[in-house]
Amino acid sequence: MGVAVTGYGIICAIGNDASAVLESLKAERTGIGTMRYLPSSHKELPVGEVKLSNEEMKRMLGQDEKAIISRTVLLGAIAIRQALTHAQWPMVDGQATLDGRRESQWSMKGKRITVINGTTVGGMDITEHYLMQIKEDDALLPLLEKHDCGSSTREMADLAGLKDAEVCTISTACSSAINAIILGAEMIQNDEADIVIAGGTEALSRFHLNGFNSLMILDKERCRPFDKTRAGLNLGEGAAFVVLQASPDPSKGVGNRMSVADGDDSHRSPSPLERVGGRLFIRGYANCCDAFHQTASSENGEGAFLAMTEALQMAGLKPQDIQYINAHGTGTPNNDVSESTAIRRVFGERIPPVSSTKGFTGHTTSASGSIETVICILALLNNFVPANLGWHEQDETCITPTKGANGVSLNNILCNSFGFGGNDSAIVISRNPSPLPAHLLRKCHKICTLGEATITDIEQLQELRNFVSPGEARRMGKLMKAATITSLKALREAGIECPDAIITATAYGMLETSEKFLLDMLENGEETLSPTLFMQSTHNTLSSAIAIRTKCHGYNITYTQGSDSFEWAVRDARRLIETGKAKTVLVGYHDEATPSFQEFVRRMGKPMPPMLFSRSIVLSANEL
């Protein structure tokens, strides 16, 4: 059985749908330019904006123009509707068009449908716009419920017409969307869902624009991935989703043509993917951790090397079977040399054409993994290799990117996607499924807990000195301190120094550091913001810090889906253990509040969240 892609949707700086994106790629037309929609004072920074206002997107989705909806949600809902339209999924009422004014829902009868979204910004654009007003005005309080990534995913799925679908959010910074596709593929492989709509969405926000700026990794010119003169990245925005389904075994003969339609599909016209010569598959994938630094990649590209190597292994392919690599290639001096080293380690002297498409789209952060997956799909279906815009001068420490090519035959493409904290993932997109047997669930395993530790009180943070030096502790906020203590105590009780995998659940993520950064920006303007706060604002900060501390290069992921976050994390841990992919998994559930957060909650009349909660458990197969 393979994991087939039966539909896709994309919206980004170079086009509002797949055909527009394809046209821009072939014409080598960049979408990066002067800032128009983001209300930032940093107009000197080029960005890859989607060329639509929020009002225009609301109209496309049949929404009231005055409704307050996050741009992240709008972009995601448009991409999902495109993907389902493309997959020729039937609607219950109304037409499956983007212009439809009616709130139509997609038909879901008898199907288990999951939407998996990768995002880190979530509703931050709403929060940064309204926070100061919310402080004064109770009527605006409900807007805060749009802030967290999990609720923005729910709103996006509802708006896309999938009110009854299960939803899940992954937040591993810039590799979020590729990890969403990987989780979707795992769920299909293991028959946990009939249809998964997986990808990611990220709108530009002042928060992360200023955060990247504080790290001094934004180029004031157009980015030049892999070029000798490269001086940083340009941020972009967008969303892309793929529809994933199990591909029945071809040896079983008739009736196995893929269809998202229910029951009899004999009258159905072939979907666009079928018309252009077949199906595409997510053939292999891997999620590994560089375990090196919160915001920098290691010199030898270990995490990237492991991700590419393991993805090829799973795909049953050798390096020479890959005809194109879509690199992460952000354009920062550090990423591009580290990734080049990793590519050289995997491919040796025979490196296939490589390009970074971020010169077209900008770095779309959490959405980049799915945007680039769809770009790879377009390349496969249309027999071309996208160019590496902006490259002019060879850097000896980097690979030489392709100038682009037309009329080439592609069978297998490798797509890299890396995130802060060294959350490095890679997938192989192919015309054929992997010939290797999948690691399927072996239900015989019993899962047991080898160690656990919990912190609910700030007083307990005193214990930190037993585990880390004051020098190391100086940058840690309270949630990081708590997560470090509970993780290391649980591992110690389990008698394990380095687990095989690290999974974190968090409903709100790094609230304290994010709030400090945000308030500084709102009160004092978009200058002189603290890089230390920003680098500790992403949800995956905890998981990757623990990976760095334990030198864990294995699977590393962060779930943020409100009160369901921990359940998703445990589900993933069980899957890893039951499929034999990990023997020991560290699972953490970490959340914090701040005084102002508690004040908002009090004003809303809701139950008071604790200031601090951190619980870590080490799970293992019984027979360990």
Next chain:
Amino acid sequence: MEQLINDLKLQIKEALNLEELSIEEFDENAPLFGEEGIGLDSIDVLEIIVLLEKQYGIRLTNSKDGKAIFQSVRTIAEYVQANRKK
């Protein structure tokens, strides 16, 4: 100059949350980076760049420019004295 050095020590200690380092122990001639000295890293460089802009109106646009300036508190003080806008 001695006043500026002292101010910088206090500002750096606070910005980088160097709780364990007393001002008396903070040697203005000791290297800021590497194990031989104070032991700061690349993120600290970025924080010091923010500090210089906030306190002295000095804007460094490339973190690489910082290498020569950020050798020690004394070299920072010399740079600030020559370039401060406030």
